[in-house]
Amino acid sequence: MIKLTSIDRSEALRYLACHDEKSIGETASVYLDECESRLLEVVTPKYLYKYIPLSFENGRPAAEGCTLPLEGKEIAEHLEGCSGIILMCGTVGSGADRLIRVLQIEDMAKAVIADAFAGAAVEQVMNEAESIIRGEFPGKYFTWRYSPGYGDFPIEIQKQLLDVLDAPRKIGLCTSDSRMLAPVKSVTAVMGVSDAPLPQRKRGCVTCNMRERCQFRKRGLHCGS
Template identity: 45%
Template sequence: MEKSIKLTSLNRKEALRYLGYKKNAPDERVEELMDECEELVLKTAVPRFIYKKFDFTVNEDGVAFKNTSMVLPGESIKKHLYKCDSAICMAVTISEGIDRQLRVLQLTDMAKALVFDSLASVAVEQACDKVEELLREEYPDYYQTFRFGIGYGDLPISMQAPFLKVLDASKKIGLNLNKSYMLAPVKSVTAVIGLTKEPVSTENRGCATCNLNKTCAYRGMGGHCSG
C-alpha cells in the first residue's frame, strides 16, 4: 500500500519565529492572520514525498552512491555519514498549490502573504518530520542522523540536479529545479539521512555544517532553522 502523510495542525510558535517574533507576543491582527492562514495552508497543502535507501562508498571526491552515477562532494557530507551503513535520499514537497496561493496573496495582501509563507515553511518541515517517522518504522534497527540538506556545508547547491534525477522526483512527486538550482515548488526539501547502528551525536547538527551560518537571519534572531 502506498504510504501517505497528512497535516492536521501547524506549529504556530515556529511560524512566529520565522516572522521574527522572540519574546514579544503577536498582536490581535497577527493572531487573526495565523488562524486564517493555518486553515488555508492545511487546505491547500498536498504533501508528497519520495525516498530511497542507498549503500555508498567514500573516496577523495566525496560520497559515491552505489548503482548510481551520483557523487556528493565535500567534507561535510562525509562527516555527516561517518560510521553510517547506508543513506536515505529523500525529497518532500507540499505542492504547487501553495506557491500559487502565495503569489496571489503577495499581490493582494502582503501581511497575510508573510504569515502564510511562514506557516507553509512550517508545513513542509512537519511533512519532513512525518517522513522521518515512516523511516523509523521501516528501519527500526537503525539510528538516524539529522536531515542534511543539499546545499549545506560545502555540498554545492548544484547537486540538486543529480539528486532529483536519482530519485526520479520530477515524475514521482512533481519536484523540479529552476536555473538557479532552486526547488519548484518552493516549499520543498531535499536531504540525506544516514542510517547507523551506533547512537548519533548531535554535536555538528544544523548551523555547524551550514554554509549560510555567517549570514543566516534565524541565527541573527537567536534561533536556527530545522536543517
C-alpha cells in the same frame, strides 16, 4: 500518505521572528488563523525516499549503483560509519506557492504569514516522513537530515538527487536553472544509515553556508536545523 490537519504555529511564529502569539497583536493573530486555514485547504504533502548502499574510498563516501556525487568534507564526516544512505525529498505542493502569490496581491502581511506557515508545514512533512522511514528500517541507526547547501555540500546536487528519486515524474518536484526547488516549499536531504550507534554529529549554524547572511542569526534566532 501524509495529511496535515494543523500546522505548527510555534514554528511559523519563529520564522516570523516572534516569540509567541501575544507579541504580534490581535489583528495579526486573526491573520494567523486565516492563513493556516487557507493553506490547509491547498497543501498536498508528498515525499519520496530511496535507500542506497554506501562505500568509502580514501575516506570519501560513494553511493553505490548511481552517479550521485557526495562531494564535500563535511558530508563525508557526517556519513562516517554509515553503510547506506537515505535520499529523501518532501513538498507541500504548488498550491502553497499559488496561495502566497495571491496573498502578495491581496495583503502583503498575510503573504508573509502564509509563507512562514508553509515553511513550517514542509518541515512537518519531512519530520513525519523521516519517522515513517525510520520505522521501515528496524534495528538501524540514522544521522540527522543533511541537505544540499549545508556546509560544503553543494546545493547543485539537488537536481541529481531529485533525478535519482524520479521526483519530477512521481511528485512534480523539480529544480529551476537558478537551483531553486519548484514547488518552492520543498526540501531535499540525505540521512546516513548504520548498523551500529553513531556519534552525535555537529549540526546547526556551523554547518550552513548561509550563516554569514542569515536573517535568523541577525535576530538572535535560528532556523531549527
